[in-house]
Amino acid sequence: MSAELSLKPRHLLPAKANKRTGMNVSVDGLSLYYDRHTKALDDVSLRIKRQQVTAFIGPSGCGKSTLLRCFNRMNDQIEGCRIEGRIRMDKMDIYHPRVDVSLLRRRVGMVFQKPNPFPMSVYENVAYGLRIGGLRRRRELDEVVERSLRAAALWDEVKDRLNENALALSGGQQQRLVIARTIAVEPDVLLLDEPASSLDPISTLKIEELIYELKSRYTIIIVTHNMQQAARVSDMTAFMYQGRVIEFDTADRLFTNPKEKQTEDYITGRYG
Numbered sequence: 658m659s660a661e662l663s664l665k666p667r668h669l670l671p672a673k674a675n676k677r678t679g680m681n682v683s684v685d686g687l688s689l690y691y692d693r694h695t696k697a698l699d700d701v702s703l704r705i706k707r708q709q710v711t712a713f714i715g716p717s718g719c720g721k722s723t724l725l726r727c728f729n730r731m732n733d734q735i736e737g738c739r740i741e742g743r744i745r746m747d748k749m750d751i752y753h754p755r756v757d758v759s760l761l762r763r764r765v766g767m768v769f770q771k772p773n774p775f776p777m778s779v780y781e782n783v784a785y786g787l788r789i790g791g792l793r794r795r796r797e798l799d800e801v802v803e804r805s806l807r808a809a810a811l812w813d814e815v816k817d818r819l820n821e822n823a824l825a826l827s828g829g830q831q832q833r834l835v836i837a838r839t840i841a842v843e844p845d846v847l848l849l850d851e852p853a854s855s856l857d858p859i860s861t862l863k864i865e866e867l868i869y870e871l872k873s874r875y876t877i878i879i880v881t882h883n884m885q886q887a888a889r890v891s892d893m894t895a896f897m898y899q900g901r902v903i904e905f906d907t908a909d910r911l912f913t914n915p916k917e918k919q920t921e922d923y924i925t926g927r928y929g
């Protein structure tokens with residue numbers, strides 16, 4: 658299958674493909690230079706599995722967000738940025754010149770630190786990407802909007818407020834709305850860049866529960882500063898330092914019995 662074909666949106670794929678549940682992601686020898694002097698990633702290799710949550714932790718500036726942004730090719734937009742190495746999602750090389758980046762971004766959804774709903778109604782926020790993808794019939798839109806809001810654990814709170822402006826929702830509700838908007842277009846991979854760092858503890862808990870609920874259907878990759886959160890939500894955790902992955906292991910092992918001294922120093926709060 659060519660790189661282009663394998664990136665078709667779900668509703669254009671054969672029925673069997675619709676049952677897929679995330680993609681395996683492999684990173685091989687990935688290095689990224691923002692310019693000649695700034696090497697933000699240094700020979701990163703990782704195997705990230707579908708239906709699991711993988712967390713990137715490490716001190717500020719170690720390259721967590723840069724690595725996350727490589728998975729939907731967001732770094733491509735930065736002038737002077739150069740990438741070496743390879744990322745494959747299942748068998749597909751996502752940096753292959755024939756890959757359609759806008760289709761890639763439908764398959765690889767991203768949620769940012771600060772909730773960024775569009776300044777439109779709750780309903781339209783979720784319907785937006787579906788309309789762009791060509792879904793027009795009101796009944797089908799209604800169905801997908803409801804399904805996505807339910808999946809994002811938000812339906813009960815907003816079912817009577819669908820026509821209200823999304824900006825009137827609380828921060829925690831806005832973040833779940835953004836997750837509903839992201840999953841409405843049925844991505845395979847969900848990238849979460851500190852999704853709960855601007856939220857209160859109750860909203861944070863809801864987002865963590867949601868991540869747990871969603872993982873059976875996606876590949877979830879999360880960047881977090883919060884080590885307790887990484888320990889709670891992730892199956893696998895990568896500790897990064899100065900652009901390198903120092904240790905990659907199950908969250909259980911990495912947090913209780915790290916192999917590398919640098920990991921141990923970080924998780925015991927000795928630096929970072």
Ligand SMILES: Nc1ncnc2c1ncn2[C@@H]1O[C@H](COP(=O)(O)OP(=O)(O)OP(=O)(O)O)[C@@H](O)[C@H]1O
Nearest residue numbers: 691695697715716717718719720721722723724735
């Ligand atoms: N657009 C950019 N242009 C140039 N350098 C950048 C750019 N974005 C990030 N960097 C640099 O790349 C390195 C890694 O940054 P990155 O944001 O990936 O780290 P991080 O681990 O996510 O940090 P934080 O936890 O503070 O968000 C840092 O030295 C940063 O200054």
